[in-house]
Amino acid sequence: MEQKTKINAEEGKQELVITREFDLSVELLFKAFAEPEIVEQWMGTKVLKLESKKHGSYQFETTDPKGNKHRFNGVIHEFVENRKITRTFEMENTPFGVQLEFYESDDSDSNRSKLNMHVIYESVAQRNEVLKLPFAQGINWAHNRLQEVVSKLK
Amino acid sequence: MEQKTKINAEEGKQELVITREFDLSVELLFKAFAEPEIVEQWMGTKVLKLESKKHGSYQFETTDPKGNKHRFNGVIHEFVENRKITRTFEMENTPFGVQLEFYESDDSDSNRSKLNMHVIYESVAQRNEVLKLPFAQGINWAHNRLQEVVSKLK
Numbered sequence: 083m084e085q086k087t088k089i090n091a092e093e094g095k096q097e098l099v100i101t102r103e104f105d106l107s108v109e110l111l112f113k114a115f116a117e118p119e120i121v122e123q124w125m126g127t128k129v130l131k132l133e134s135k136k137h138g139s140y141q142f143e144t145t146d147p148k149g150n151k152h153r154f155n156g157v158i159h160e161f162v163e164n165r166k167i168t169r170t171f172e173m174e175n176t177p178f179g180v181q182l183e184f185y186e187s188d189d190s191d192s193n194r195s196k197l198n199m200h201v202i203y204e205s206v207a208q209r210n211e212v213l214k215l216p217f218a219q220g221i222n223w224a225h226n227r228l229q230e231v232v233s234k235l236k
Numbered sequence: 237m238e239q240k241t242k243i244n245a246e247e248g249k250q251e252l253v254i255t256r257e258f259d260l261s262v263e264l265l266f267k268a269f270a271e272p273e274i275v276e277q278w279m280g281t282k283v284l285k286l287e288s289k290k291h292g293s294y295q296f297e298t299t300d301p302k303g304n305k306h307r308f309n310g311v312i313h314e315f316v317e318n319r320k321i322t323r324t325f326e327m328e329n330t331p332f333g334v335q336l337e338f339y340e341s342d343d344s345d346s347n348r349s350k351l352n353m354h355v356i357y358e359s360v361a362q363r364n365e366v367l368k369l370p371f372a373q374g375i376n377w378a379h380n381r382l383q384e385v386v387s388k389l390k
Contacts, residue, residue: 096250096356137311139291157291157311159324159334168334170313170324180313180322182336182356202250202336202356 085222091213096206098213100199102225106232108189111197112164114232115185124231125224136161140169156183171201178212179204197225239376245367250360252367254353256379260386262343265351266318268386269339278385279378290315294323310337325355332366333358351379 090099104111114120116134121127127142130153141155156170167185172178184200203209244253258265268274270288275281281296284307295309310324321339326332338354357363 137293137309139311155291157293157313157324159311159326168324170311170322170336172313180336180338182324182334182358184334184358200358202358204336204338204354204356 085218087218087222087225089218089221091209094206096203096209098199098201098203098209100197100201100221102197103190104195104197104225104229104232105193106195106229107192108164108187108195110232110235111187111195111228113235114228115167116161116163120232120235124228126227131155133158134161134167156180177208179208239372241372241376241379243372243375245363248360250357250363252353252355252357252363254351254355254375256351257344258349258351258379258383258386259347260349260383261346262318262341262349264386264389265341265349265382267389268382269321270315270317274386274389278382280381285309287312288315288321310334331362333362 087100087102090101114124118129118132121132121142122129125142125144127144130141130143132140132142135158138158138161139156140158141153143151143153145151153174154172155174156172158167158169160166160168165187169183169185171181171183181204182202186198186200187195189195203212241254241256244255268278272283272286275286275296276283279296279298281298284295284297286292286294286296289312292312292315293310294312295307297305297307299305307328309326309328312321312323314320314322319341321337323337323339325335325337335358336356340352340354341349343349357366
């Protein structure tokens, strides 16, 4: 089945563009990234810190099926409600480096919205390592969860 | 005269690597980026905010010869004393976008140190626009000022 979340990885570039359309208002979509309780539900992570504001920061923790904990964190460069989050992202204790991420959302109509994620890596090699992970399936699955969980908040 | 600050801009990439050697201990070099009073002296900027720590942030302001004020700001993803600063950078109200910057320093010997700046742009086009500015001369001049100002703190 075709995945709803599309990934555009141009050869030789150190960036990705990821897009998805949701059957959610842009206000609900934005809450999915900005509000700790909602982030925890669809990402399945513990939110250790999430300051959703310009010059804020965050740290999340996941626990894998073996019980190992993995943390990731970053700083929020810009935060424009219902429109844009510019932030850094790092999986701690991995070789994937630090990424710069631009999330932009806009509404198609009152019940549909688009998410555009532009992710920039330290190098082409690091981006390509990320793509070797089950990355496309993982993010599509996560976005399906987002749709499902946030729909119930309507 | 050859500039001491070297810029490596590979064709078609959205990044720059900038290197410079200073006749300064790594401790003094690091202070030049971490301590507000010293930043103000060599950069000629007013430091509105500088939280030199992991998940900190900063905002600086310069005044041009015509009296116009220009601000730039960013968030600090990582801060490792005398070794590394990973941060975002944005010139406010310009089309140059947000950059991700990795500053790394190490000592050649007790009185000399190297600075390596890896700067990643949102796009190749934005990087190339930055290179059309008197960028190479500007950063070399700023690093000369850094050397001069910080030498006096010895």
